[in-house]
Every structure is written in structure tokens, then in C-alpha cells.
Amino acid sequence: MLLAIARMIWKVLPYRARLFAIRTVQDKFTVSVVALVVNPAGEVLVLDHFLRPGSSWGLPGGFIDPGESPEAAVRRELKEETGLEISDVSLLEVRTIRRHVEILFRAKGDGEPVLGGREIRAARWFKAEDLPSDMYDHQREMIIRELERIGSGDEVTG
Numbered sequence: 001m002l003l004a005i006a007r008m009i010w011k012v013l014p015y016r017a018r019l020f021a022i023r024t025v026q027d028k029f030t031v032s033v034v035a036l037v038v039n040p041a042g043e044v045l046v047l048d049h050f051l052r053p054g055s056s057w058g059l060p061g062g063f064i065d066p067g068e069s070p071e072a073a074v075r076r077e078l079k080e081e082t083g084l085e086i087s088d089v090s091l092l093e094v095r096t097i098r099r100h101v102e103i104l105f106r107a108k109g110d111g112e113p114v115l116g117g118r119e120i121r122a123a124r125w126f127k128a129e130d131l132p133s134d135m136y137d138h139q140r141e142m143i144i145r146e147l148e149r150i151g152s153g154d155e156v157t158g
Contacts, residue, residue: 029099033074034061034139036146037086037109043125044143045109046132047081051119057132058139059104060123070103082113082123093142106146 010018036059037045047060062077064070071089078086086107093104113123126132128147131140 027099029101030063031070031101031103032061032063033070033077034059034102034104035074035078035086035089036092036104036106036143037078037084038106038147038150039108039110039125041125042147042150043127044131044147045082045084045113046124046126046135046143047113047120048122048132049119050121055134055136056121057135059143071105074103074105074107078107078109080116081120083116084109084111084113092146104142 013021035045039045045060046057048056049058050056060078060081061074062081064073065076068076074089075086078084086109089105089107091103092106095102095104115123128144131143
């Protein structure tokens with residue numbers, strides 16, 4: 001009986017009131033995008049970030065803007081951070097880290113990065129064996145796994 005009354009009340013509540021109620025009881029989280037970008041030489045793009053805690057070197061990416069699709073966000077972030085356009089963008093992995101969702105893409109890219117903004121110190125293309133030693137383990141392992149897969153003859157978007 002009580003549940004039926006709650007359902008009736010819920011149905012007549014204005015949209016904003018329902019949204020407020022949902023957001024009040026649900027945990028909040030952030031969402032970001034990351035790109036594993038490989039060039040024709042089989043190298044991966046890695047950036048030296050000023051703002052990355054623990055390890056400054058890592059894959060390019062950033063937070064999704066309100067109303068922005070994940071693919072649009074990863075393309076925007078690459079353009080802002082490196083000036084590079086990417087192609088053949090495909091989903092690689094989605095993972096959660098406490099109250100954060102990270103959407104990882106693979107893509108093709110080429111050219112020399114041109115730094116944009118103040119959050120990137122350097123950007124370079126690396127072979128798997130030359131990756132910076134202070135990268136996060138998850139990113140390092142993912143890069144090596146993806147470069148090995150590509151080296152075995154699979155396409156970047158395969």
C-alpha cells in the first residue's frame with residue numbers, strides 16, 4: 001500500500017523534483033576519456049602532465065563536458081593538448097576507479113604534437129620498450145598489450 005502511494009506521488013512530481021531526489025540519494029562521480037593513440041611507426045603518444053598526481057607521464061585525455069559525447073570529448077582533448085587530429089577512434093575499455101569512470105579509446109594519429117594550454121609539459125611518441133619509467137602500471141600494461149596486438153598484424157581498431 002505504501003509503495004503504491006509512493007509510486008503515485010513519484011509520477012506526479014515535476015521532472016526537476018524527481019531529478020533533485022535522485023541526485024540527493026545517488027553517489028556523485030566524475031567521467032573522463034583517455035586515448036591510446038598509435039602512429040604509423042607503431043609508437044604511442046604519451047604526455048608529461050603538470051597536473052597528474054603520482055606520475056606525470058600518461059596517455060592524453062581529460063574530463064567530458066556537460067552534453068558532450070565521450071568520442072567528441074576525446075577528440076577535443078587531443079586537439080587541445082597536442083594539436084593532433086585522430087582517426088579510427090574505437091572503444092578500448094571502460095573502468096571505474098572509486099568514484100570515477102574512465103572511458104579508454106584506441107585511435108590512429110600522426111604528426112608532431114604541438115602543446116596547447118598549460119597542463120602539458122611535453123608530448124612524445126614512444127615505442128613500447130622506451131616508455132617512461134614513472135607511468136602508472138595500468139596504462140603501461142595496456143599500452144604494451146595494445147602495441148603487441150597491433151604488431152601481431154591486427155588493425156588498431158580491430
